Amino acid sequence: GEDVEQSLFLSVREGDSSVINCTYTDSSSTYLYWYKQEPGAGLQLLTYIFSNMDMKQDQRLTVLLNKKDKHLSLRIADTQTGDSAIYFCAEKTGFQKLVFGTGTRLLVSP
């Protein structure tokens, strides 16, 4: 199947780190992506990682990939209230299509 799974909700305090997890299914996926959706807006590409990498860091964002377990995570350091949004992971499968997860709603409280 092509189910990409994410937990539905995460709540953190401002200044803490957030870790959003994703489990994908296609072992031949070439790229994995994280998108951010702010309230009332479309999905915006945040970052991506190539499948032969274990980690990618981009300012406050760290992406970790465990290919053996088909597990992807997004860590946001020093989380701010402006990071409150829904975060979607997506995999580019061997069939050259994107499969999206169900999204994780991140709520950052002051």
Add this chain to the structure above:
Amino acid sequence: NAGVTQTPKFRVLKTGQSMTLLCAQDMNHEYMYWYRQDPGMGLRLIHYSVGEGTTAKGEVPDGYNVSRLKKQNFLLGLESAAPSQTSVYFCASSPPLGGGTQETQYFGPGTRLLVL
């Protein structure tokens, strides 16, 4: 560049009415997509197109039709709206998603549709 734009932003329909949602992109992308987003269900692909004049069914195509007469436009039609079609609709576009590139989809801002 405007990227991906959608018209209208919001619409209310009565059951049985018809309407067309317009998506336009100025990135010269070959591929275009229509998704619907419902609470707790993520994004579900309705229809997509891999080039001008071509369309294909996605995961949830029933009750919708599409047309891609021009490369930059992708239209989504509801012939007879039903309350189950109340949703937020997103259009996206992309280059061909070859496995060797990081190319991905770019999304419009969404259209909120309420069917009474």
